[in-house]
Amino acid sequence: MFMKVKSCAAYTSLFLSASLLLITTLAYILKFDSMMAVTFFPAWLWLIPGLAFAFLALLHKRRPALIMICCWLLFLILMVEEVHTIGRGLFINEQKIESLRQQGKALRVIALNCAGANADAAKEAISYKPDILMLTESPSKADAGKLAKELFGTQAAMAWDHEATIIARGTVISRSLDKHSAAFMTMARITLQNGCQIETISARLLPAYIGLNLFSPYNWKLHRENRIEHHKQISKVLEQIKLVPESMPIIFGGDLNVVAADGSLNPLKPRLRDCVRSAGVGWPNTAPNEIPLVRIDQIWTSLHFKVLSARAVKTQNSDHRMLICDLQLK
Numbered sequence: 001m002f003m004k005v006k007s008c009a010a011y012t013s014l015f016l017s018a019s020l021l022l023i024t025t026l027a028y029i030l031k032f033d034s035m036m037a038v039t040f041f042p043a044w045l046w047l048i049p050g051l052a053f054a055f056l057a058l059l060h061k062r063r064p065a066l067i068m069i070c071c072w073l074l075f076l077i078l079m080v081e082e083v084h085t086i087g088r089g090l091f092i093n094e095q096k097i098e099s100l101r102q103q104g105k106a107l108r109v110i111a112l113n114c115a116g117a118n119a120d121a122a123k124e125a126i127s128y129k130p131d132i133l134m135l136t137e138s139p140s141k142a143d144a145g146k147l148a149k150e151l152f153g154t155q156a157a158m159a160w161d162h163e164a165t166i167i168a169r170g171t172v173i174s175r176s177l178d179k180h181s182a183a184f185m186t187m188a189r190i191t192l193q194n195g196c197q198i199e200t201i202s203a204r205l206l207p208a209y210i211g212l213n214l215f216s217p218y219n220w221k222l223h224r225e226n227r228i229e230h231h232k233q234i235s236k237v238l239e240q241i242k243l244v245p246e247s248m249p250i251i252f253g254g255d256l257n258v259v260a261a262d263g264s265l266n267p268l269k270p271r272l273r274d275c276v277r278s279a280g281v282g283w284p285n286t287a288p289n290e291i292p293l294v295r296i297d298q299i300w301t302s303l304h305f306k307v308l309s310a311r312a313v314k315t316q317n318s319d320h321r322m323l324i325c326d327l328q329l330k
Contacts, residue, residue, distance in 0.1 A: 004171060007060060007061070008215065009056070009060070010057040010058075010059075010060035010061040010065070011057070011058040011061065011107050011249075012052045013038050013054070014053070014054070014057045014061060014064055014065065014068060014246040016053045016124045017050050017051075017054045017057070017068050017072075018068060018071075018164055019328065020046065020049060020053070021050055021072060021075060023038065023070055024038060024043070024046045024050075024075070024079075025075060025079070027039050028043055028079050028183075028261050028324055029165060030262070030298040031261065031262070031263025031266065032308075033224050033227045033228060033263065034220070034224055035225070036220075036224055036227045036262075037192050037211065037214060037219060037223040037224075038214075038257065039261050039262065039263075040208070040210075040211075040223060040259060041084075041296055042080075042090065042259070042285070042293055043075075043079045043080045043261065044060060044076065044080045044082060045293075046075075046100060047072055047075070047076060048078075049156075050066070050072050051069060051072050051091070052081055053068075054068040054069045054072060055069070060286075062279060064189075065281070072102035072271050073084065074126050076276050077137070078240075081260060081276070081277065081280070081295075082283060082285070084280075084283065085276065085281055085282060085283070086279050086281075086282060086283065087325070088279070088280065090284045091159065091309075092309055093225075093280045094309075095140075095165060095327050097308050097309060097312045098111060100308070100328060101229045101326065104194060104265070104328050105328060106164075106308060106328045107132070107192075107305075107326070107327045107328070107329070108129065108130045108132075108325070108326050108327075109130060109131065109132045109133075109134065109253070109299055109322065109324075109325045109326075109327060110117045110128060110130040110132070110133050110134065110322060110323065110324050111202075111253040111254050111255075111297050111298070111322070111323045111325075112125055112132045112133070112134070112135055112136070112297075112315070112318065112320070112322045112323070113135075113136045113137050113141055113204070113224040113254075113255040113297060113318055113320035114135055114136065114137045114138060114318060115137060115138050115317065115318040115319050115320070117136050117137055117138060117140060117143075117162070117274045118137075118139065118317050118318065119139040119140070119143040119146075119317075119318035119319040120316075121139075121146070121315060121318035122138075122139050122143070122144070122147050122325075123147060123150075123264055123316070123317075124308065124315050124317060124322065125147075126147070126150060126285065127150075128199070128313070128322070128324055130151070130324075131168065131169060131192070131253065132167070132168045132190065132200060132235060132322075133136065133147075133151065133166070133167040133168070133199075134165070134167075134200070134251075134253050134254050134292070134299075135162070135164070135165040135166075135167070135202065136163065136164050136165075136203070136254045136255040137162075137163070137204065137255070138160065138161065138162055138163065138164065138165040138205035139165075141178075141181075141327070142162045144160050145158060145160075145166065145245070146166050148167045149174060149274065150254045150286045151167065151169070151298035152167075152168070152169040155169045155170065155184070155193065156168075156169065157170060157171050157172035157190075157243075157313070158172060159173075159174040159186050159187075159188035160186070161182070161186045162184070163183070163184055163186070163204045164184070164185055164186040164202040164204050164254055164284065165202060166186055166188050166190070166200050166202045168190045168192070168290065169190045169193060170190055170191050170192040170193050170235040170294075171190070171191065171199045172174075172188045172189075172190050173189045173191075174186070174187070174189060175187035177238070179294065180236060181236045181237075181239075184201075184204055184205055184206070184233055184236075185201055185203035185204075185208040185236070185237065185254075186201070186202050187199070187200070187201045187224075187240055188200055191327065196249070197248065197249070198243070198248075198249045198250070198251055199241075199244045199249070200246050200250075200252075201235065201237060201240065201241075201250070201251070201252040201254075202253065202254045203253070203254040203255075204230055204254055204255045204256075205230055205233050205234075205254075205255070205256050205257045206226065206229050206230060206233060207256045208258060208259075208296065209225075210221055211216045211223060215294055216255075220258070227258075227262070227264055229258070230258050230262065230264040231264045233328045234264050234267055234268065234282050234300075235267070237252065238267055238268070241272070241278070243251065247301050249304035249305060249329065250272065250294065250301065250304075251299065251301050251302075251305075251327075252268070252272060252298075252299070252300045252301075253297075253298055253299035253300060253323070253325075254297070254298075255296060255297050255320065256296055256297070256298050257296050258296060259294045259295065259296060260274070260284075260294075260295040260298070262279075263323035265298075265300075268300055271302060271303075272300040272302055273303065273307075274299075274300055275298075275300065275307045275327075276295065276299075276308040276310045276323075277326045278307040278310070279307040279308060279309050279310055280309075280310045280311065281310065281311050282311050282312070283309075283312065284310070284311070284312055285312060285321070285330060286312045286320050286321040286322075287319070287320050288319055288320070288321050289314060289315055289318060289320055289321050291322055292312065292321040295312075295320075297312075297320055297321070297323045298322075298323070299323055299325045301325075302326060303330075304329060304330060305328065305329060306327065306329075306330055307325065307326075307327060308326040308327065308328055309324075309325070309326045310323065310324070310325040310326075311323075311324055312324075
């Protein structure tokens with residue numbers, strides 16, 4: 001009788017592990033709005049309960065449990081981007097990138113959330129010597145102007161808004177946006193010193209709904225509604241991108257307030273691509289700063305650029321990490 005109970009418990013554990021694997025895999029692949037309560041979590045987090053159930057069955061159903069463990073390891077390889085960025089970081093040639101930057105052949109773009117207009121947070125970007133700085137939750141216009149001059153001197157230019165700001169060396173011509181778009185993004189055409197023109201969009205999308213109770217239907221509803229609002233905002237971004245000539249390089253980034261696996265970002269493809277997915281190195285997540293679990297600060301570029309590296313750097317005065325991307329025009 002006791003053995004039957006153990007066997008039943010093992011089969012139950014395997015069933016729970018397999019069910020969780022199937023649900024999470026489909027959720028991350030299909031990215032349905034209705035599954036946002038699942039994909040809100042980083043993919044690697046689901047390995048904890050999934051493997052726990054599989055290991056519970058290991059003593060009594062060894063072969064099927066081992067198969068289930070292998071399936072979860074496959075999920076780790078295919079679905080968890082941190083595995084790829086950490087591995088890629090072992091082979092990055094930072095000296096080569098710095099050499100390209102010194103020769104003027106590479107461009108550094110930084111995206112940083114300033115934690116409620118904290119000027120000290122914005123100043124942390126100075127030591128990393130960006131060519132283009134995209135701030136969200138921007139410091140005051142006066143503080144942003146001082147930062148621009150400190151970065152680029154008399155060559156500084158800026159397009160400012162309290163939600164999103166663009167600072168660059170060269171000239172910056174702000175784009176006129178409708179009130180719905182202007183509420184969360186700033187768009188400008190940058191002309192760098194070498195004459196290169198880049199259409200740039202800095203944005204702070206609607207803050208994500210943070211609900212962890214997967215047993216609450218209301219929680220699932222609010223996650224879905226939040227995703228729908230993000231769809232609407234990304235549609236506004238796409239409206240502006242469609243007005244940009246195909247020959248013009250584009251950089252879009254900021255605090256997108258959506259996790260990297262979020263389906264609302266899919267419409268940005270194929271014209272834009274996520275820099276971290278292309279060449280991210282190290283631990284890529286940006287929030288919260290002390291224990292970065294999710295990658296909500298992102299930079300996307302058009303295919304005019306080759307992404308040399310993209311990395312998240314811990315900050316002292318923000319609740320987000322700083323995202324640093326090195327790019328090279330093809």
